[in-house]
Amino acid sequence: xxxxxxxxxxxxxxxxxxxxxxxxxxxxxxxxxxxxxxxxxxxxxxxxxxxxxxxxxxxxxxxxxxxxxxxxxxxxxxxxxxxxxxxxxxxxxxxxxxxxxxxxxxxxxxxxxxxxxxxxxxxxxxxxxxxxxxxxxxxxxxxxxxxxxxxxxxxxxxxxxxxxxxxxxxxxxxxxxxxxxxxxxxxxxxxxxxxxxxxxxxxxxxxxxxxxxxxxxxxxxxxxxxxxxxxxxxxxxxxxxxxxxxxxxxxxxxxxxxxx
Numbered sequence: 404x405x406x407x408x409x410x411x412x413x414x415x416x417x418x419x420x421x422x423x424x425x426x427x428x429x430x431x432x433x434x435x436x437x438x439x440x441x442x443x444x445x446x447x448x449x450x451x452x453x454x455x456x457x458x459x460x461x462x463x464x465x466x467x468x469x470x471x472x473x474x475x476x477x478x479x480x481x482x483x484x485x486x487x488x489x490x491x492x493x494x495x496x497x498x499x500x501x502x503x504x505x506x507x508x509x510x511x512x513x514x515x516x517x518x519x520x521x522x523x524x525x526x527x528x529x530x531x532x533x534x535x536x537x538x539x540x541x542x543x544x545x546x547x548x549x550x551x552x553x554x555x556x557x558x559x560x561x562x563x564x565x566x567x568x569x570x571x572x573x574x575x576x577x578x579x580x581x582x583x584x585x586x587x588x589x590x591x592x593x594x595x596x597x598x599x600x601x602x603x604x605x606x607x608x609x610x611x612x613x614x615x616x617x618x619x620x621x622x623x624x625x626x627x628x629x630x631x632x633x634x635x636x637x638x639x640x641x642x643x644x645x646x647x648x649x650x651x652x653x654x655x656x657x658x659x660x661x662x663x
C-alpha cells in the first residue's frame with residue numbers, strides 16, 4: 404500500500420487528463436467572489452522532476468505532457484500552473500495537483516492535503532509549507548470523512564488513490580456516498596485508471612447508480628511502453644460545474660487523435 408511513488412508516472416497521459424480538468428474546475432469556481440475549500444486525499448509529493456531517473460526510466464512523461472502540451476493554450480489554467488511551476492522550480496519541474504491548486508486558489512481559500520506515505524508526506528509538507536496548506540500524514544479517506552463538510556462549504560475534493568489495493572474498487576463508492584450525504588454541494592472528483600482488464604467498470608456502474616447526475620469523463624490512449632497495463636484514464640465528478648462536460652469533450656477529442 405505504501406510502495407507507490409508517483410515520480411515514476413508524473414506527467415503521463417493520465418495526469419494530463421486529470422490535471423487539465425482539475426485546473427479547469429478550479430479556475431471556473433474561483434471566478435466567483437466566494438471562498439473555496441480544496442481537499443485532497445492522496446496528494447503525493449506535490450512537485451516532480453521530469454528529468455529524475457525514475458521519470459526517465461518509465462518514459463511516461465515523455466509520452467505524456469512532453470508530447471501533448473500544445474493541446475492547452477497559453478491562457479488555459481493547466482498551462483498557467485505549469486508555467487508558474489517552471490518559473491519557480493526550474494524547467495524540468497512538473498506540478499502535482501496540490502501545486503496546481505495552490506497556484507489557482509486565492510487568498511482566503513483553504514488547502515488541506517493528506518498522504519499516508521511517510522516520505523511523500525514529508526516532501527509534500529516541505530513544498531507546500533510556504534503556500535499556506537495544511538498537510539497531514541494520514542489516511543486520506545479518513546481525513547475527508549472527518550473534515551467534510553468543510554468551511555467554507557463551497558469546494559473541491561480530489562480522490563486520487565494509487566489503486567494498489569483491489570478492495571478500493573469496492574470501498575471508495577461507499578466512502579463517496581458518505582461524503583456526498585455530509586457535503587451535498589461539494590464538487591467531488593474521483594480519478595481511476597483504465598486497465599486492460601477493465602476492472603473499473605463494476606465500480607463505475609455502482610457509482611452511476613448511486614449518483615445518476617454525476618459526470619463521467621473517460622479517455623483512452625496507447626500504453627506508454629510494451630506491456631504497460633494502463634490504457635486510459637477516468638474521472639467521476641459529483642456536482643460537475645457548468646461547462647465541464649464541454650471541456651471534457653474537447654479533451655477527449657484530443658485523446659482520440661492518439662488512437663488509443
